[in-house]
Amino acid sequence: MKPCPNCGKENQPEATFCMDCGFDLVQTGQLPKDESVDIICSACQAINPATSLFCTQCGAKIVKEAEGGGKTMFFGAMQEKGKAKLVLVKGGGFEGVSYNLNSTDHLAGRAEGFILFPEDRYCSPKHANFFYFGGKFFVSDENSLNGVFYKLRTPVELKDGMLFRVGEQLFRANYNKEYQRLEGVEKHDDGTEFMGSPASGNPGFTITHILEDGRVGSVIHIETETFTIGRENCSLNYADDQFISGKHARITKSGGKYFLADNGSKNGTFYRITNEQELFHGDYVFIGQQLLRVEITQ
Numbered sequence: 195m196k197p198c199p200n201c202g203k204e205n206q207p208e209a210t211f212c213m214d215c216g217f218d219l220v221q222t223g224q225l226p227k228d229e230s231v232d233i234i235c236s237a238c239q240a241i242n243p244a245t246s247l248f249c250t251q252c253g254a255k256i257v258k259e260a261e262g263g264g265k266t267m268f269f270g271a272m273q274e275k276g277k278a279k280l281v282l283v284k285g286g287g288f289e290g291v292s293y294n295l296n297s298t299d300h301l302a303g304r305a306e307g308f309i310l311f312p313e314d315r316y317c318s319p320k321h322a323n324f325f326y327f328g329g330k331f332f333v334s335d336e337n338s339l340n341g342v343f344y345k346l347r348t349p350v351e352l353k354d355g356m357l358f359r360v361g362e363q364l365f366r367a368n369y370n371k372e373y374q375r376l377e378g379v380e381k382h383d384d385g386t387e388f389m390g391s392p393a394s395g396n397p398g399f400t401i402t403h404i405l406e407d408g409r410v411g412s413v414i415h416i417e418t419e420t421f422t423i424g425r426e427n428c429s430l431n432y433a434d435d436q437f438i439s440g441k442h443a444r445i446t447k448s449g450g451k452y453f454l455a456d457n458g459s460k461n462g463t464f465y466r467i468t469n470e471q472e473l474f475h476g477d478y479v480f481i482g483q484q485l486l487r488v489e490i491t492q
Contacts, residue, residue: 284483
């Protein structure tokens, strides 16, 4: 058997990569010491130089990683120029762990691939793929149940059926031609009509609050030019969601279309990708409950 110098896993003699952590077993030296790794502030998630004692953004005291913490998971002997690294920002209790992506494809999920989150029940066995194509870096959804969510940088058009997250709240956007009928209400043969509320006209654009286990929550009909979502003093408020900012996100109507934008919130606004999404330095991606930050080596 061939022991991995990174995690100690026993691998088959012919193995070139560790089946647990992906370390390159071809190299003969010990795991390189990286003393210049940036430090993430536990208070505001800002990136600070390795020598920092206090956060350059919020002033909080920097807590150094314990011995063996914040280790790097290798998918090649060295991090190549122009290649990507994923840093786990939130999820699984392994915050600060990073993954150097020097191969072509890098599968991530609960049970399949090199980037594994076995304790995350919201991750599908094979959830996402991070890959290079044409000199660019992408992520794709591998037909997962909960999808891959990308943190938007600029306003994005809300298409029919599009899912997006604000804090811990999940929504679906829909363009409607008619109001949904209430189940169990039928027209009787005796000529009696059901008496409901007067209709206000075309139902137009709605967002549906999606609850755990896929249950449908409230359906909100948006009839204003601007609709805000946040913790307080917004069109729609979630006071108990600790991940939502005061005025977190907004939906704006323009030219008959609706656009989703972030209002400079602390945790950002995410939408579910439907095709391959190109990734750039500083991007954030959610798979299951794992929040990953993209860093491109310059």
